[in-house]
Amino acid sequence: MQIYVCVKHVPDSAANIHILGKDQIDENVAFLLNPYDEHAVSEAASLKKANAGSEIIAVTVGKADADKTLRSAMAMGADRGLLVETDAACDSMTTARALVAAIKRDGTPDIILTGKESIDAEGMQTLFRVGAMMDMPVVTNAAGLTVDGANATVVCELSGGNTRTFETNLPCVIGAGRGLNTPAYPTFPDVVKARKKPVETISLDSLGIDAPKGSAKIVGLAPLVQNRTPKEITGTPAEQAAQIVNILKNEAKVIS
Amino acid sequence: MxxxxxxxxxxxxxxxxxxxxxxxxxxxxxxxxxxxxxxxxxxxxxxxxxxxxxxxxxxxxxxxxxxxxxxxxxxxxxxxxxxxxxxxxxxxxxxxxxxxxxxxxxxxxxxxxxxxxxxxxxxxxxxxxxxxxxxxxxxxxxxxxxxxxxxxxxxxxxxxxxxxxxxxxxxxxLAAGADTSSALSLVSWDESSADDSQVSLAEADIIVAGGRGMKNGDNFSLLFDCADKMKAAVGASRVAVDEGWVPYAHQVGQTGEKVSPSVYIACGISGSIQHFAGMKTAKMIIAVNTDENAAMVANSDYYVLGDLFEILPEIIKQI
The missing domain is CATH 3.40.50.620 (HUPs)
Incomplete structure (x- = not known):
């Protein structure tokens, strides 16, 4: 199988985000492989194990620094990497076009895996665009994947512990959710080996993608702060509970 | 233009x-x-x-x-x-x-x-x-x-x-008989419970959530009882789902559900950046915690410094 994994180089979720001007963040923070994409890479590694002779190709769109995220994916099992390099901030419509062009130029995917969303833009949509452009079915928030020949069975998580099960044919696009697997973190030898694996860098311009017929542009960024003035509720547990019930009834008006 | x-x-x-x-x-x-x-x-x-x-x-x-x-x-x-x-x-x-x-x-x-x-x-x-x-x-x-x-x-x-x-x-x-073909087949799904006992986390008006302070999975029954009385949904911190106390589907936070309920009651949740990522847009936050230095307390509208195992049963009794 040719297994493509789309990954993204994102700021660490614990990083302090500082805003520069009105539409950019200070990128001088730790970046890493998007956590949901780790589940996608892990799943690719399992598929490869079950299908001897498979190849895993990690693909990303980003600045030169995104090479680090490809190395992380390779330490977790990807065989090689494709970096579509651009300094521009790409929206989802452009990113999907770039991913699709890079994949088509490289090979013929039997399956495309990725995280269900990135933790920076939180857009939740690029995988669907890739699927639509490749004419492949898409399943997101996968919590279980079984591939049997050309058939795939995917269990998806909805809220409240509910699930939905889909059947589809390969090739398809799968958005990994947290329930899909527990990523096996790379050992030091894995990390060393990943440094020697090949990464092909392709400039975004050289892919010659068509301009999308729409765009999404950040026009303002601001820290999300909620100014709250904490008030203490005192008394015995019974009195405290009574005050909470009173607040729910009369101030928040959420119970009657 | x-x-x-x-x-x-x-x-x-x-x-x-x-x-x-x-x-x-x-x-x-x-x-x-x-x-x-x-x-x-x-x-x-x-x-x-x-x-x-x-x-x-x-x-x-x-x-x-x-x-x-x-x-x-x-x-x-x-x-x-x-x-x-x-x-x-x-x-x-x-x-x-x-x-x-x-x-x-x-x-x-x-x-x-x-x-x-x-x-x-x-x-x-x-x-x-x-x-x-x-x-x-x-x-x-x-x-x-x-x-x-x-x-x-x-x-x-x-x-x-x-x-x-x-x-x-x-x-x-619109005309029936439109293209309903799909390369994707839905083979099974869970029926949403008709008795309304499970309020969807994303859409709940009240969320009662538990974290490390719940100590174990059995204790979450307190939250479910409380949620039942208020028609609330039960949320959880990452620690609580990683420990297996409740399924992932209950997780609120950056890698869980992002919610904006009218009231978020955080029980024994210290309040990591990642947890706030999922609930900071709640209109009201009520923190129940034994630690007065918890970030959740500092970022709440109301807080109780006390034992959730004493306070929750009282709330259940009084509603």
């Missing part, structure tokens, strides 16, 4: 035959511009008209989905039906809830339309086609402006309060 939206199709979610409450705030939001509002209905179109008109819907559209549940509930089929409606009615805006269902539907619609999308909006300015959403694990709010012929917005449930705006609604039924 970026044209404003003139005809907005709003994907309506129903439950047990009626329109879910969270739709009305979304309609209110779409109604802020001067667009005509179309309610796009997968089911219950005939019965829902009156309640939708109360909030400003002028056309109720029956998407004409087939009866057969495996087809009708397939998100890919539903997305194609929405796309067909957009094309047939000449809509230039699409709104839908960023609910569990919506997250599997709205991006499909945007992808098929090849139209830009902002998911999980806390607010939308329909005149400027700009959506406000959180980014970077909830640390930043971004205003994202869309260009192009059609703009798509996913709206976080409960982000906007519904306001009545009475209108007259007419019915339109």
């Amino acid at each position: 970026n044209q404003r939206m003139n005809k907005i199709g709003i994907i309506i979610e129903t439950e047990n035959g009626s329109v879910k409450e969270t739709n009305f705030g979304m309609i209110t939001l779409a109604n802020r511009g001067n667009a005509q509002l179309y309610a796009l209905m997968g089911e219950n179109a005939a019965s829902a008209g009156a309640s939708l008109a109360e909030y400003g819907i002028t056309t109720v559209v029956d998407l004409g989905l087939p009866e057969e549940a495996t087809v009708r509930l397939n998100p890919d089929v539903r997305a194609k039906a929405v796309v067909a409606a957009v094309n047939e009615l000449g809509l230039d805006g699409v709104f839908g809830l960023s609910s569990a269902e919506g997250k599997d539907l709205i991006p499909r619609v945007a992808a098929y339309l090849d139209a830009p999308l902002v998911m999980d909006c806390l607010d939308v300015d329909p005149e400027n086609k700009t959506g406000r959403t959180s980014q970077y694990s909830g640390k930043v709010v971004a205003d994202i402006q869309l260009t192009g012929d059609i703009a798509v917005f996913g709206i976080r449930p409960n982000a906007v309060k519904a306001e009545a705006a009475q209108a007259e609604a007419t019915m339109v039924s």
